[in-house]
Amino acid sequence: MGSSPDDDVNDDFSARRFVEHVSERVLVGALLALFIHQKESLIILALMTLLEPVFQKAVEAVGDILGWLRRLHHLRKLNCAPGYNAFIGHTVPLFKAVGKYPCTWDLFAFWSSAKAPKPVRVQIFTRHCVVIADPEPIKRVFNSNIKNYGKDTEFAYNPFLDILGTGLVTSEGESWKRQRGRISQALRMEILDDVVDIATRAVDRLCVKLEKIRGTGEEIELAEEFRLLTLQVIGEAILSLSPEESDEVMPNLYLPIMEECNRRSLEPWRAYLPNKEYFDHKDRVKKLNAYVIKLIRQRWKLKHSVTATPNADDSIDNPHADILDRVLADVPKSEYGPEVERQMCDEIKTFLLAGHETSAAMLIWTTWELAKAPEKMKIATEEAKKVYKNSEKKNKKTPSRDDLNGLEYIVGALKESLRLYSVVPVVTRKCLGDDYLGGEFIPKGTTVIISVQGVHHREDLWESAQAFEPRRFVGNETDETGNYSYLPFIQGPRNCLGQYLALLEARVVMANLLRKFKFTSSRETNGAKHTKMIPIAPADGIWFTVD
Numbered sequence: 163m164g165s166s167p168d169d170d171v172n173d174d175f176s177a178r179r180f181v182e183h184v185s186e187r188v189l190v191g192a193l194l195a196l197f198i199h200q201k202e203s204l205i206i207l208a209l210m211t212l213l214e215p216v217f218q219k220a221v222e223a224v225g226d227i228l229g230w231l232r233r234l235h236h237l238r239k240l241n242c243a244p245g246y247n248a249f250i251g252h253t254v255p256l257f258k259a260v261g262k263y264p265c266t267w268d269l270f271a272f273w274s275s276a277k278a279p280k281p282v283r284v285q286i287f288t289r290h291c292v293v294i295a296d297p298e299p300i301k302r303v304f305n306s307n308i309k310n311y312g313k314d315t316e317f318a319y320n321p322f323l324d325i326l327g328t329g330l331v332t333s334e335g336e337s338w339k340r341q342r343g344r345i346s347q348a349l350r351m352e353i354l355d356d357v358v359d360i361a362t363r364a365v366d367r368l369c370v371k372l373e374k375i376r377g378t379g380e381e382i383e384l385a386e387e388f389r390l391l392t393l394q395v396i397g398e399a400i401l402s403l404s405p406e407e408s409d410e411v412m413p414n415l416y417l418p419i420m421e422e423c424n425r426r427s428l429e430p431w432r433a434y435l436p437n438k439e440y441f442d443h444k445d446r447v448k449k450l451n452a453y454v455i456k457l458i459r460q461r462w463k464l465k466h467s468v469t470a471t472p473n474a475d476d477s478i479d480n481p482h483a484d485i486l487d488r489v490l491a492d493v494p495k496s497e498y499g500p501e502v503e504r505q506m507c508d509e510i511k512t513f514l515l516a517g518h519e520t521s522a523a524m525l526i527w528t529t530w531e532l533a534k535a536p537e538k539m540k541i542a543t544e545e546a547k548k549v550y551k552n553s554e555k556k557n558k559k560t561p562s563r564d565d566l567n568g569l570e571y572i573v574g575a576l577k578e579s580l581r582l583y584s585v586v587p588v589v590t591r592k593c594l595g596d597d598y599l600g601g602e603f604i605p606k607g608t609t610v611i612i613s614v615q616g617v618h619h620r621e622d623l624w625e626s627a628q629a630f631e632p633r634r635f636v637g638n639e640t641d642e643t644g645n646y647s648y649l650p651f652i653q654g655p656r657n658c659l660g661q662y663l664a665l666l667e668a669r670v671v672m673a674n675l676l677r678k679f680k681f682t683s684s685r686e687t688n689g690a691k692h693t694k695m696i697p698i699a700p701a702d703g704i705w706f707t708v709d
């Protein structure tokens with residue numbers, strides 16, 4: 163362990179490469195022999211050609227086994243999480259935690275933060291993992307050595323591939339760069355102005371429902387309401403879907419698909435059981451794809467039927483264009499076809515997934531924490547009233563984005579709920595080449611689990627880490643930019659593309675709800691977190707009465 167981490171990153175040792183080398187030599191040998199014993203050599207060559215796929219698979223298998231043994235050899239030197247079994251690693255404690263407290267994500271957080279800055283070794287079935295909860299190694303994974311850490315699609319995202327496909331979240335390399343560039347353009351500042359109006363209309367619709375039960379003592383379950391609201395916002399921002407269409411398509415097609423994907427992440431066998439649920443899921447995915455592709459086609463046709471000038475399709479003149487319009491504006495006519503449609507369909511579904519449940523979770527936990535603390539609720543409510551009154555004085559129907567910057571405490575509460583509840587509690591990456599993390603050697607092929615919750619709950623990084631304190635973030639941006647101890651949207655080149663949209667939408671929603679209503683928690687079960695789903699949602703909904 164004397165050499166520096168960077169010396170070892172490019173360590174070329176690969177068992178597979180070695181065996182491949184040998185196979186090339188065998189081929190050359192056979193070619194030479196061809197000139198000496200023609201007949202026999204021809205037979206050997208024919209056999210080798212026929213058996214090549216088998217041979218290659220065998221080579222791969224040997225390489226995989228040697229790689230696995232190598233990982234085992236190196237990772238054995240690391241701190242090992244409790245409950246290890248020589249045959250199946252930590253599978254038993256992790257699966258025992260499913261559906262219980264502390265749940266799987268809590269275990270990752272405890273294990274990693276207890277040993278930080280060192281990584282902790284975890285083995286899930288035969289998969290070798292390390293869990294980290296320290297800003298320094300996390301910065302290396304997300305930023306300074308990002309090329310060495312790929313998305314672990316076959317592990318973490320596998321159950322969600324029906325939705326994510328090859329969209330931005332799962333793509334890599336050049337394809338990711340191209341897509342990220344295109345979508346960042348589409349999410350430019352102008353669309354954020356529209357998000358203020360879209361979110362205002364959505365929260366106004368929720369306010370109508372709340373008005374009906376105001377003062378009656380009747381309960382409302384806000385988690386589901388927030389889910390529908392954030393779907394309406396993202397549906398309108400991406401596709402200009404009307405709230406009615408959003409409420410029709412999403413609960414019938416999209417949400418059941420998401421539910422099944424979520425279940426498959428902890429019960430992987432569901433993806434192979436050909437029962438009714440399996441076929442229903444398959445059918446819904448097909449229908450959702452057809453629905454989204456139809457929307458893309460209609461939009462493309464419309465765009466080109468009204469195009470007056472030959473180059474008009476290369477630009478976006480309408481400042482209120484939705485995200486689909488903006489992305490389509492980048493597609494040259496010559497390139498449009500089924501492949502582009504399929505890719506865009508994945509992109510749109512990715513946005514739906516990435517952009518609604520996370521935002522809904524943030525709204526849920528913020529409302530819950532404020533409802534528990536009347537003095538904090540009072541500060542937030544007064545701030546909301548003040549900002550909206552000031553903007554009304556300027557005769558504005560809705561506050562501008564600048565005006566909304568005055569909602570400092572509410573934004574602090576939203577950011578604090580993302581820290582305390584860590585709605586995305588873990589993010590995983592695959593180590594593509596040998597590296598050092600927290601001073602320990604991490605061999606190629608190891609799965610790196612970044613315990614976002616572990617970092618967010620470390621008492622040495624966050625004073626009174628278990629307390630909800632929005633003021634941490636008021637007038638203090640330092641914890642979010644650069645020191646890698648605040649990671650709800652992760653950091654570095656692959657950070658969340660929708661974070662500004664999410665925080666803007668949420669502050670509009672929170673401010674409008676708080677200035678108009680008083681929320682009182684109506685069930686004991688309200689604070690309980692779901693133990694199986696990511697993003698972290700309430701276990702049994704979240705119920706309030708309103709005055």
Ligand code: HEM
Pocket residue numbers: 330331332342512513516517518520521524580585586589590650651652655656657658659660661663664
């Ligand atoms: C509170 C709300 C949100 C949270 C906590 C959140 C969290 C995250 C996290 C943790 C990642 C990194 C995932 C990984 O690398 O494995 C991510 C990526 C991403 N998020 Fe968000 N997100 C939120 C809202 C949104 C919204 C509203 C959108 C869309 C409008 C969005 C779009 C994306 C996209 C496209 C990526 C992939 C970026 C890339 O790989 O280049 N997110 N988000």
